[in-house]
Amino acid sequence: MAEPSWQELLRLRLSERNAKQNAFASIIEQYRRLAQQTKLLKERNASLLKAVGSVRANPSSSTVHVPGTAPSEDNPVRAAYMASLESQISSLRDELATVYKTQGQNAQRLLAMNETLREKEEASRIETENLRKAREEVAHLRRKVDQHAELMAEKDRTAQILHDEINTLQLELGQIDERNQTLTRDNAKLLQRWLDDKQAQANKMNEANDFYEDMRSRHQAVLNWRDGGDGKPASGNGTSLSGNGVREGETVEETLTDGTKLQGETSLDQTPNG
Numbered sequence: 001m002a003e004p005s006w007q008e009l010l011r012l013r014l015s016e017r018n019a020k021q022n023a024f025a026s027i028i029e030q031y032r033r034l035a036q037q038t039k040l041l042k043e044r045n046a047s048l049l050k051a052v053g054s055v056r057a058n059p060s061s062s063t064v065h066v067p068g069t070a071p072s073e074d075n076p077v078r079a080a081y082m083a084s085l086e087s088q089i090s091s092l093r094d095e096l097a098t099v100y101k102t103q104g105q106n107a108q109r110l111l112a113m114n115e116t117l118r119e120k121e122e123a124s125r126i127e128t129e130n131l132r133k134a135r136e137e138v139a140h141l142r143r144k145v146d147q148h149a150e151l152m153a154e155k156d157r158t159a160q161i162l163h164d165e166i167n168t169l170q171l172e173l174g175q176i177d178e179r180n181q182t183l184t185r186d187n188a189k190l191l192q193r194w195l196d197d198k199q200a201q202a203n204k205m206n207e208a209n210d211f212y213e214d215m216r217s218r219h220q221a222v223l224n225w226r227d228g229g230d231g232k233p234a235s236g237n238g239t240s241l242s243g244n245g246v247r248e249g250e251t252v253e254e255t256l257t258d259g260t261k262l263q264g265e266t267s268l269d270q271t272p273n274g
Contacts, residue, residue: 044084 040088043087047084048081
């Protein structure tokens with residue numbers, strides 16, 4: 001079992017001391033009363049002895065009470081006894097006045113304490129009402145805090161959902177951007193190929209036009225040469241040859257660089273497009 005603390009030990013020792021001191025309280029009170037009574041009797045005896053001494057000094061005075069006779073007014077014993085009683089009455093009156101005074105003071109103190117008690121009760125009632133209002137306000141604020149906490153938790157969940165959606169959209173946007181870049185590169189390649197093809201076609205067309213112009217100039221040269229000659233055929237079969245060794249009526253066939261063959265006739269009615 002653990003030893004008691006020093007506060008408990010001090011309380012126990014004080015209780016033991018009080019019990020020891022209060023054990024003889026009643027006896028002490030009785031001795032106090034007995035001392036007071038003894039003091040009073042001593043004072044009375046002293047006054048009586050003083051009266052007896054005065055009687056002995058004056059033996060002519062009678063101190064014996066005779067039945068049927070009125071007591072003498074100048075009896076010193078009786079005078080001493082009366083003085084003792086008067087002193088007791090005076091002391092009792094003083095004590096009674098003191099008791100009345102103390103009772104009045106106690107009544108005033110009781111009224112003041114009642115007023116203080118009423119004020120304290122009113123203040124306690126006000127404090128109790130304020131405490132009740134404060135508790136209600138604390139409960140209301142706690143409910144609001146709980147509501148705000150739930151609202152913040154809901155907002156956090158919504159923010160997390162929005163964040164996830166933003167991440168998903170950013171990922172999709174990145175994929176779309178990558179796809180657009182790929183399509184842009186493919187479009188650029190296709191455009192370049194188309195441009196290259198059109199350039200090749202333009203080059204072929206230019207070559208064909210050049211070839212056409214060359215053939216036309218040669219045909220014109222042959223016509224000019226024929227018109228300027230004697231009209232004799234160059235061969236024995238009656239077929240005339242052009243300046244490049246092609247007979248009239250024969251088809252002129254030329255192969256371009258891309259493998260396309262162009263045909264033309266050396267007759268006079270040949271059109272510019274062959």
